[in-house]
Amino acid sequence: MDPLDVSRAELYRDDTWHAPFRELRATAPVHRVEDSDFGPYWSISSYKPIVEVESLPDAYSSARGISITDFIEDHSAVKMPMFIAMDRPKHTGQRRTVAPAFTPSEMVRMSDNIRRRTGEILDSLPVGQAFDWVDTVSIELTTQMLAILFDFPWEDRRKLTFWSDWAGDIEVVKSETLRAERLTHMYECGAYFQKLWDAKVGKDPTPDLISMMIHSDAMREMDHLEFLGNLILLIVGGNDTTRNTMSAIAYGLDKFPDARTQLENDPSLIPNTVQEVIRWQTPLAHMRRTSTRDMELHGQHIAAGDKLIMWYLSANRDESVFEDADRIQVDRPNARRHLAFGHGIHRCVGARLAELQIATLLEEMAKRRMRVNVIAEPERVAACFVHGYKKLPVEISRY
Ligand code: HEM
Structure with a gap:
């Protein structure tokens, strides 16, 4: 076993990924792992080579998958085409169908709603009493947001x-059993969205993602599975990521109380804090590319067909870019340079919405002089893809 195989789930469950990545960045930023639970792969762990890979989308393709897992062709799997896992030119057309939902003017349109719902949740929190921040705040806020984006039935939003x-x-x-179970849930999801779709076809456009997709030009060339795949992409893309940043706001600021006090004293630091917390958390630890031809990368020979894992989590700790990178610094001058949203043609299409939600949360907390105190270590997600928290026990106080 390679001790520098950073795909091992326990590194994330136990929060012990820092040391192996530090070693990789120092000694082998482009490192070949021959044997892992996910087969052989190249581990790209520092900033520059990740930007290089993302800047060459024709040489490093997204079409063979975007995570370290490979597609298993059996009865427990169905391929759902999503534009995050497509190359040009198909990617370009399909991305265009959803991009209008995330323009600055759309953000302005949504901002009052986001603020009101964020305030309602914060006002409902018990003071001086323990509760789970992940479920009560992060999941609830993110799920409400998605329900609004999709015009999804409110009472069913936890689906x-x-x-x-x-x-x-x-x-x-x-596990084959789990894969089969997942497929059942994905079919259920598909059937549910089919009903929502049917209710909107042939009707006037409404400002939600389903209607936007129905009325877009590229949609005419999209088959049914593609429509479903892209909807699931938007649900997953907007869910764990924003949720885990909201949890990192509570956990990370509690871990660095000086930074928290600085922010409490100067709310004009909120926009920079949003970027800094996204950098520090990096809610998606990696994305994957597959080489379409023989390439040279950082002195290594990459063969056609090789799997490359771009560890954003590690790039965002790269000491040559971010000084004292393990710390949250709310006034970090280059916090915006983080790679947590990726880079290049696939850079997160929902970034503005995520930033808006997270900034609104911080602003509404500041208005209420609300401080979140962590009262026990979190339970973490045991996986090398979604980097986040399952449970985070906290108590609220006022400053
Ligand atoms: C793509 C991260 C929020 C939807 C991505 C990528 C990353 C990412 C790393 C891939 C970039 C690449 O391959 O270069 C994040 C983070 C978020 C967030 C850290 C929150 C803090 C959202 C939200 C939505 C969303 C709120 C939508 C509701 C998408 C979609 C793509 C994407 C559709 C595919 C873009 C493409 O392939 O062109 N995101 N995301 N994300 N994200 Fe996000």
Whole structure:
């Protein structure tokens, strides 16, 4: 076993990934792992080579998958085409169908709603009493947001969380039973969205993602499975990621109380803090590319067909870019340079919405002079893809 195989789930469950990545960055930023639970792969762990890979999308393809897992061709799997896992030119057309939902003017349109719902949740929190921040705040806020984006039936919104958790759990690939169970849930998700779709076809456009997709030009060339795949992409893309950043706000600021006090004293630091917490957390630890031809990368020979794992989590700790990178510094001058949203043609299409939600949470907390105190270590997600928290016990106080 390679001690520098950073795909091992326990590194994330136990939060012990820092040391192996530090060693990889120092000694082998482009490192070949011959044997892992996910087969052989190249581990790309520092900033520059990741940017290089993302800047050459024709040489390093997304079409063979975007996570370290490989597609298993059996009865427990169905291929759902999503534009995150497509190359040009198909990617370009399909991305265009959803991009209008995330323009600055759309953000302005949504911002009052986001603020009101964030305030309602914060006002409902018990003061001086323990509760789980992940479920009560992070999941609830993120799920409400997705329900609004999709015009999804409000009372059923937790289904979105449930489907997303299944879709994003890469550990599922290790068990045929779990893969089959996941497929059942994905079919259920598909059937549900089919009903929502049917109700909107032939009607006037409404400002939600389903209607936007129905009325877009590229949609005419999209088959049914593609429509479903892209919807699931939006649910998963907008769910775990924003959720885990919201949890990192509570956990990370409690871990660095000086930074928290600085922010409490100067709310103008909120926009920079949003970027800094996203950098520090890096809610998606990696994305994957597959080489389409023989390439040279950082002095290594990459063969056609090789799997490359770009560890954003490690790039965002790269000491040559971020000084004292393990710390949260709310006034870090280059916090915006993080790679947590990726880089290049696949850079996160929902980044503005995520930033808006997270900034609104910090602003509404500041308005209420609300401080979140962590009262026990979190339970973490045991996987090398979604990097986050399952439970985070906290108590609220005022400053
Ligand atoms: C793509 C991270 C929030 C939807 C991505 C990528 C990353 C990422 C790393 C892939 C970039 C690449 O391959 O270069 C994040 C993080 C978020 C977040 C850290 C929150 C802090 C959201 C939200 C949505 C969303 C709120 C939508 C509701 C998508 C979609 C793609 C994507 C559709 C595919 C883009 C493409 O392939 O062109 N995101 N994301 N994400 N994200 Fe996000």
